[in-house]
Amino acid sequence: MKASRHVAAAIPLAALLYATGRSPLEIAVAASASVLIDVDHLADYLLFRGGWYGLRDFFQSCNEARLNRLYLVLHAWEWILLGGVAALAAGAALPGMVVCGMAWHLAFDAIGNRGVVRPGFYWFCRRARVGFDASRLYRGPSGDSP
Secondary structure, eight states: OOHHHHHHHHHHHHHHHHHTTOOHHHHHHHHHHHHHTTHHHHHHHHHHHSSOOOHHHHHHHHHTTOOSBOOOTTOOHHHHHHHHHHHHHHTOHHHHHHHHHHHHHHHHHHHHTTTTBOTTTTOHHHHHHTTTBGGGTBOOTTOOOO
16 A cells, blocks of 8 residues: 555544544554554665665655565564553553554555455564565465465
8 A cells, every 4th residue: 555545544543533532642643653654664675775765766666566575574463462462451542542553554454455465464473484585475466375
């Protein structure tokens, strides 16, 4: 999903949280987390390219599946589960809103990218199991899946 779509996807999240009586700060934290989770794409890009070659190159490299390794450290259901349990146990609203925003983002990615990535892509342990090798994480042109 493109960056502009993630920003747009944060709007219904904010509306939903507003409707449930969340504070403006909680809404802002969740909406921000749902967009800022994508910062891990920058780390993958810098590792793969060995430097910064401009915004256009960054988006082309990410959107056109040019990166040969996909760590995407923040894009992982494991963190949602662990963070959600921790936030609930601590009764901490703001960390819970970070988890909420990240989960919202991952759900949209999982739906929007289902034809691009193989099953289990949004589990960090799955990516680690294949050595973060992009060729084993993306679907082929025919939409193949092992």
